[in-house]
Amino acid sequence: MPETNDMSQEQKDFSSISPSAKSLLMMKGYTNIPYARQTAALMQGGEVFDLNFDDKDFWFWIRVMHFESRYWSIDQLLKQTDSKNILELSSGYSLRGLDLCVKDESIHYIDTDLPAVVAVKQDMISTLQLDNDVKGTFELLSLNAMDVSAFNSVTNRFGNGPLTIVNEGLLMYLNLEEKKQLCHTIHNTLKQRGGCWITADVYVKRSAEMTAKMPQSKSEAEFLEQHNIEENKFDSYEVAQAFFEEQGFEIVTEAVPDYAGLSVMPHLLKVLPEEVRNSKEPPPKIQATWMLKAI
Numbered sequence: 001m002p003e004t005n006d007m008s009q010e011q012k013d014f015s016s017i018s019p020s021a022k023s024l025l026m027m028k029g030y031t032n033i034p035y036a037r038q039t040a041a042l043m044q045g046g047e048v049f050d051l052n053f054d055d056k057d058f059w060f061w062i063r064v065m066h067f068e069s070r071y072w073s074i075d076q077l078l079k080q081t082d083s084k085n086i087l088e089l090s091s092g093y094s095l096r097g098l099d100l101c102v103k104d105e106s107i108h109y110i111d112t113d114l115p116a117v118v119a120v121k122q123d124m125i126s127t128l129q130l131d132n133d134v135k136g137t138f139e140l141l142s143l144n145a146m147d148v149s150a151f152n153s154v155t156n157r158f159g160n161g162p163l164t165i166v167n168e169g170l171l172m173y174l175n176l177e178e179k180k181q182l183c184h185t186i187h188n189t190l191k192q193r194g195g196c197w198i199t200a201d202v203y204v205k206r207s208a209e210m211t212a213k214m215p216q217s218k219s220e221a222e223f224l225e226q227h228n229i230e231e232n233k234f235d236s237y238e239v240a241q242a243f244f245e246e247q248g249f250e251i252v253t254e255a256v257p258d259y260a261g262l263s264v265m266p267h268l269l270k271v272l273p274e275e276v277r278n279s280k281e282p283p284p285k286i287q288a289t290w291m292l293k294a295i
Contacts, residue, residue: 021092021117024067024169031068032263034099039124043093058276061268066287068262070200071096073255073289074166077198080253080291083164084108085195087155089145090170093121101136108136108158112143145170146178148185155189162195168289171201172232179232183247190294196252202240202288203233237288248294255289 022043029040071094078086078100086109088097097109113121122140125131131138143154145167155163165186171179186197234240241251259265259282 020169021113025093027064027067028071028094030064030264030267031071033068033071033094035095035128035130038128038130039093039095042124042127056267056271058268058271058273061264061271062283064264065259065262065268065283068264069257069259070168070287070289072262073257074168074198074200076255076258077253077289077291078164078166081162081164081196081198083162083195085158085161085163085193086110087158087163087165088112089143089165089167090114091167092117092169093124094168095121095125095130096166098125098130098134098138101134101138103135105135108139110139110141110154110157112141112145112154114144115142118142145182145185146174148181151185151189155193158193161193163189163193164195164198165189166198168200171199172203172229175232179243180247183244183249187248187294197249197292197294198289199292200255200287200289202237202290204236204240204286205230205233206286240288244290244292249292250295252291252293254291259283 025036025040025043028036029043031037075096084106086097086100086107088094088109088111091097091111091113095111097111100107101109111121112118118140125140139157141154143150145151171182174182190197234243244251
């Protein structure tokens with residue numbers, strides 16, 4: 001695949017994505033995701049998308065369930081690797097890396113996002129003194145994942161050994177050409193070092209019926225439209241698989257959702273509509289988390 005010119009990517013401003021990370025943290029604050037409750041409490045003005053945090057109805061808890069499930073899906077696949085070098089792209093206000101480095105002294109985890117998010121996140125960590133018990137090597141660095149030279153500078157900070165790259169909530173902000181460029185960068189890195197890519201960003205477009213059912217505030221709808229979120233999703237899981245294979249990857253495995261184990265489930269069960277409660281069908285699959293290998 002031909003290399004894309006860095007300069008064209010440097011002119012694109014991704015900072016407008018940051019409000020979504022804020023609302024996501026506010027929702028994760030209702031789960032047992034590590035540090036989410038404490039950091040969400042520090043976040044002022046969570047109503048970025050006019051999400052109603054007071055009237056927690058069925059759709060509110062469905063959203064929280066989705067994002068909690070997505071978070072743990074990455075941890076599920078991480079446990080299947082033996083890599084001690086982990087790079088997270090566009091991590092938002094997630095502190096997965098900090099949690100892992102508190103538990104395991106052998107891990108080197110580099111957590112990255114855009115400068116504004118990193119600054120707030122570093123302030124949260126310092127305020128709550130969350131890094132006092134870190135045993136491994138935890139770095140929080142600014143990185144635009146589309147900047148190839150900056151990407152390489154970050155990966156060069158790791159010692160020898162395979163590298164695991166993880167992300168959740170990035171690819172839907174990239175158009176097809178940008179996805180290809182990121183794939184090219186990640187493929188080159190993994191071919192050199194070994195390792196894998198765990199991405200929770202295999203989203204398929206919603207059906208018209210599902211879109212009509214899902215309530216949406218005006219500001220959220222405007223945000224999704226501004227960033228072409230629905231358009232940037234894959235047409236199907238088959239199309240997604242074909243795309244990654246064209247970029248030189250193969251699917252090693254897919255995470256299996258454990259809905260029963262989610263901390264949000266008791267809240268969701270209280271507000272389940274009767275027709276959903278009695279349904280034998282699993283929740284509609286709108287997203288998958290895949291472990292990919294560069295071939």
